[in-house]
Amino acid sequence: MQFRPTNLTASALHAVLAAALLTATAASLPAQTQPARYLGTVTAISGDVLTVKTDAGQVNTVEVPSTAQLKRIEPGQTDLSKAAPLDFSSIAIGDRVLVNIDPNATGATPQALRIIAIKQADVAKKQQSETEQWNQGVHGLVKSIDPATGTIVVNVRAGTVTKPVTVNTTSSTILKRYAPGSVRFDQAQPAPITAIQPGDQLWARGTKNSDGSSIAADGIVSGTFLSIAGTVLSTDNSASTVTVKDLATKKPVTIRISADAQMRRLDDRVAAFLAARLKGGAAGYPGAGNAGGAAPNAGGQRSFSQSGGAGSRMDFETILERAPSIQLASLQKGEAVMIVATEDASGASAVKLLAGVEPLLEAPQAQDLLSNWSLSSGDSEAAGAQ
Numbered sequence: 001m002q003f004r005p006t007n008l009t010a011s012a013l014h015a016v017l018a019a020a021l022l023t024a025t026a027a028s029l030p031a032q033t034q035p036a037r038y039l040g041t042v043t044a045i046s047g048d049v050l051t052v053k054t055d056a057g058q059v060n061t062v063e064v065p066s067t068a069q070l071k072r073i074e075p076g077q078t079d080l081s082k083a084a085p086l087d088f089s090s091i092a093i094g095d096r097v098l099v100n101i102d103p104n105a106t107g108a109t110p111q112a113l114r115i116i117a118i119k120q121a122d123v124a125k126k127q128q129s130e131t132e133q134w135n136q137g138v139h140g141l142v143k144s145i146d147p148a149t150g151t152i153v154v155n156v157r158a159g160t161v162t163k164p165v166t167v168n169t170t171s172s173t174i175l176k177r178y179a180p181g182s183v184r185f186d187q188a189q190p191a192p193i194t195a196i197q198p199g200d201q202l203w204a205r206g207t208k209n210s211d212g213s214s215i216a217a218d219g220i221v222s223g224t225f226l227s228i229a230g231t232v233l234s235t236d237n238s239a240s241t242v243t244v245k246d247l248a249t250k251k252p253v254t255i256r257i258s259a260d261a262q263m264r265r266l267d268d269r270v271a272a273f274l275a276a277r278l279k280g281g282a283a284g285y286p287g288a289g290n291a292g293g294a295a296p297n298a299g300g301q302r303s304f305s306q307s308g309g310a311g312s313r314m315d316f317e318t319i320l321e322r323a324p325s326i327q328l329a330s331l332q333k334g335e336a337v338m339i340v341a342t343e344d345a346s347g348a349s350a351v352k353l354l355a356g357v358e359p360l361l362e363a364p365q366a367q368d369l370l371s372n373w374s375l376s377s378g379d380s381e382a383a384g385a386q
Contacts, residue, residue: 036101042093049109052097062099062112064088069114075126086117094120137205138165138215142222147193154202166214167204169193178223180344183351188221196222226348228253228339229361232331242331242353244339247361255341256349257328264323265330266356274319275359326355336361
């Protein structure tokens, strides 16, 4: 899944850093003295020769003589004056490198004049840190926007209830918006606060006040997503689509199922438990500890106790994310599904599809649950870091 403010994927983060490095290098060298250069990932090391695969898929070998200038730069840094010296032995497979070729070298293998490296370990560390920042921020549905004051009110689910949180922005807040039909953070584009609409999903990263009722945001990513609950009319495996009768409009809607879409199915007991929780019942559930647990997991989930639902034993999102994955072909005509989708000029594309939800459709809060189902949790990569 490609979405996360959360979680910027490693490949997406690499692309951002690559662009920054290339820009910085171009600015630091006079145009007339720039040697040939390329950017890519180290795929092999043999003696003093690196094999580098560029983002375009081209594989290059380069000899690194002792006279080559080797530098290491931190992820996100574009000021090459802050790059630190690097030993050749420290370069590892998986590192990102910007290679400047020595135009005066005469050997059979091109020689490096300079190499600027971004260590894979540094990228992973930065990604983890920024993922944690987003997870500690605010995620919910936009209730209202006041462009004049820069404030956005977001409805955030806390356990079985929803509470409003005020997101305060300034001129320095980075505002981004998902592209139509996309949930990839690296494809999100800068957009003014006026582009945010009520009902949008929004992530805000920043500093919360003491009671969590507001956050001073330094970064925001938002997007418009469809929430559809309905029954399956048909599936087309060759076209990777499912046609559903929307229970709200009573009309059929065809949804594309891309390779990135998450498809899961709740078992009967879990669906009944969730429905009871949404209706205000079922104080406990025998399988809660195994289905989701109360502690945060690697996907950045929070327990009810962390998100404000005292006494609750597991998080809705954790349960949904740990439901078994399914394939399009397993959907049966007449069964109920809940879908989160994006929409562009070519139609709607599923981000997440949840089957086995018949009991949930009887709960009035089910649609709200679906809308708050985090697009960034589990295997998805929606959002990422700045």
